[in-house]
Amino acid sequence: MSAWPEELLPHMDTLIEVGEDLWTAGLVATHGGNLSVRWRQGALVTETGAMLGRLSHDHFVAVDSRGRPMNHGPSDRPSSDTAIHLATYARVAEAGAVVHAHPPYAVALSLDWDAITPPNLEGQLFLRRVPVIDVKWETSAEPIAEALATQPLVVTRAHGVYARGATPWDALKLVSILEESATILTLAGRG
Numbered sequence: 001m002s003a004w005p006e007e008l009l010p011h012m013d014t015l016i017e018v019g020e021d022l023w024t025a026g027l028v029a030t031h032g033g034n035l036s037v038r039w040r041q042g043a044l045v046t047e048t049g050a051m052l053g054r055l056s057h058d059h060f061v062a063v064d065s066r067g068r069p070m071n072h073g074p075s076d077r078p079s080s081d082t083a084i085h086l087a088t089y090a091r092v093a094e095a096g097a098v099v100h101a102h103p104p105y106a107v108a109l110s111l112d113w114d115a116i117t118p119p120n121l122e123g124q125l126f127l128r129r130v131p132v133i134d135v136k137w138e139t140s141a142e143p144i145a146e147a148l149a150t151q152p153l154v155v156t157r158a159h160g161v162y163a164r165g166a167t168p169w170d171a172l173k174l175v176s177i178l179e180e181s182a183t184i185l186t187l188a189g190r191g
């Protein structure tokens with residue numbers, strides 16, 4: 001049995017629901033993406049290779065500020081993107097959660113575009129110009145965190161999106177709005 005601190009259980013339950021929504025909405029492949037919430041000096045992150053649509057309490061890892069597992073749950077293998085999550089928390093005080101997903105229309109537009117701007121008023125209420133940045137995965141933590149310091153969402157070209165929010169629901173909302181915008185733009189022939 002895992003020995004999770006009681007305070008982490010509601011966070012895990014929220015991330016489980018957000019993961020289900022990401023999967024159901026087609027914003028991520030079966031084994032893609034990762035999620036976290038800020039916790040103490042570090043974070044609670046999904047396990048590497050976890051299926052976001054089928055998360056349980058066994059699929060999370062609590063890590064310290066340097067990404068070292070704190071041995072609360074059964075897994076000691078945090079997401080390979082953990083450094084990105086931690087860099088975001090270190091740089092952005094208001095970030096309480098980070099969501100990484102692979103929304104197909106947004107990623108498709110990122111192949112040729114340097115930014116995605118929602119075409120509809122509702123999208124523009126929450127997102128302005130969402131930048132597309134070029135990063136090498138090995139050195140991507142700081143550039144992504146830097147981009148997330150000035151806006152809540154960034155697209156990494158030909159890969160996916162990273163969103164931060166006060167809660168996982170806030171970050172999910174932004175990913176969903178961006179993908180809706182990218183879908184509309186594509187259907188309208190702007191892609």
Ligand SMILES: [Zn+2]
Pocket residue numbers: 032033100101102159160
């Ligand atoms: Zn990814």
